[in-house]
Amino acid sequence: MDRVVLRTLNDKKARREPIPYPFLKWVGGKRQLLPELLKAVQAAGEFGAYHEPFMGGGALYFRLARMGSISSGAHLSDINPNLIDAYVGIRDDIEGVLTALKGHERRHGEDYFYAVRASSPRRPSSKAARIIYLNRTCFNGLYRENSKGQFNAPFGRYSNPLIRDEKNLRAVSKTLQCATIGTRTFLDTLDGISPNDLVYFDPPYIPVSRTACFTSYSKNKFGLAQQRQLAEVFTSLATKGVRVIASNSFTGLTCSLYESHYIYSVQATRRVNSRPDRRGPVAEALITNFRVAGLGAPRKRA
Numbered sequence: 307m308d309r310v311v312l313r314t315l316n317d318k319k320a321r322r323e324p325i326p327y328p329f330l331k332w333v334g335g336k337r338q339l340l341p342e343l344l345k346a347v348q349a350a351g352e353f354g355a356y357h358e359p360f361m362g363g364g365a366l367y368f369r370l371a372r373m374g375s376i377s378s379g380a381h382l383s384d385i386n387p388n389l390i391d392a393y394v395g396i397r398d399d400i401e402g403v404l405t406a407l408k409g410h411e412r413r414h415g416e417d418y419f420y421a422v423r424a425s426s427p428r429r430p431s432s433k434a435a436r437i438i439y440l441n442r443t444c445f446n447g448l449y450r451e452n453s454k455g456q457f458n459a460p461f462g463r464y465s466n467p468l469i470r471d472e473k474n475l476r477a478v479s480k481t482l483q484c485a486t487i488g489t490r491t492f493l494d495t496l497d498g499i500s501p502n503d504l505v506y507f508d509p510p511y512i513p514v515s516r517t518a519c520f521t522s523y524s525k526n527k528f529g530l531a532q533q534r535q536l537a538e539v540f541t542s543l544a545t546k547g548v549r550v551i552a553s554n555s556f557t558g559l560t561c562s563l564y565e566s567h568y569i570y571s572v573q574a575t576r577r578v579n580s581r582p583d584r585r586g587p588v589a590e591a592l593i594t595n596f597r598v599a600g601l602g603a604p605r606k607r608a
């Protein structure tokens with residue numbers, strides 16, 4: 307995998323630039339867990355390249371890049387091709403994305419929403435604009451796909467949705483300039499990880515109750531077998547000297563899969579849930595292969 311140097315943002319001028327944040331509302335987005343995640347990254351010390359194989363909305367990556375914490379390259383990937391196309395479109399043709407969004411903004415309405423939902427543009431910039439437009443204007447702002455990988459959330463009735471968030475999209479585009487971005491399963495990212503690199507795994511979560519099902523963010527299910535595989539990968543990377551951070555729900559299964567690592571219980575607020583009674587604070591697990599100060603006592607360390 308090619309090594310790239312991500313521009314650091316330590317200089318004065320760069321610090322005045324807006325802080326980029328996720329341009330999509332993404333299920334499992336990590337904005338509320340950022341303080342705890344940043345403590346973990348700080349505890350990891352100096353690292354080589356940064357890897358995020360379950361990129362989603364990319365909350366941690368954007369914050370780290372903006373803070374100048376990534377200086378030896380970033381490798382971002384996700385299994386969802388629609389999401390990755392959007393990242394590539396924004397990185398490589400921000401003007402095209404903004405122009406396409408202007409068109410969506412002008413023509414926005416229920417019929418237009420469904421026409422865009424049914425469309426399959428080819429250019430990366432148009433693909434990016436399509437997913438941003440749909441995400442900003444759909445019901446609940448929730449990214450949802452059917453079994454064929456097609457976006458299927460219905461129209462949302464917002465009086466004045468922010469469709470073209472130009473300042474943020476430009477900041478996002480800058481931050482992505484020196485990152486490698488690709489559609490891959492997490493297993494296909496492992497060869498490019500070297501000792502001393504930092505990896506953040508944020509997979510679809512283990513269900514918290516017996517009645518809940520394993521999550522399906524897209525047409526690719528992430529079941530018990532994948533959770534086990536990921537835990538094995540975590541351990542083998544840790545053995546190689548890689549600094550590894552993972553998040554997951556705080557369950558008995560999580561504790562047993564990661565029993566030989568540090569497991570911290572942290573509180574997150576879930577805002578996106580179809581049931582309002584499940585939108586409150588929930589315990590989540592932050593798993594590391596190094597001790598993190600300021601997160602309380604780790605649950606287990608064999």
Ligand SMILES: C[S@@+](CC[C@H](N)C(=O)[O-])C[C@H]1O[C@@H](n2cnc3c(N)ncnc32)[C@H](O)[C@@H]1O
Nearest residue numbers: 334335336360362363364365385491492508510
């Ligand atoms: C919890 S979300 C990540 C959220 C992200 N950290 C954020 O801040 O928005 C999990 C992501 O894993 C991706 N995913 C699911 N199965 C995967 C697999 N086998 N390999 C790589 N990515 C996968 C999903 O498409 C989804 O974007």
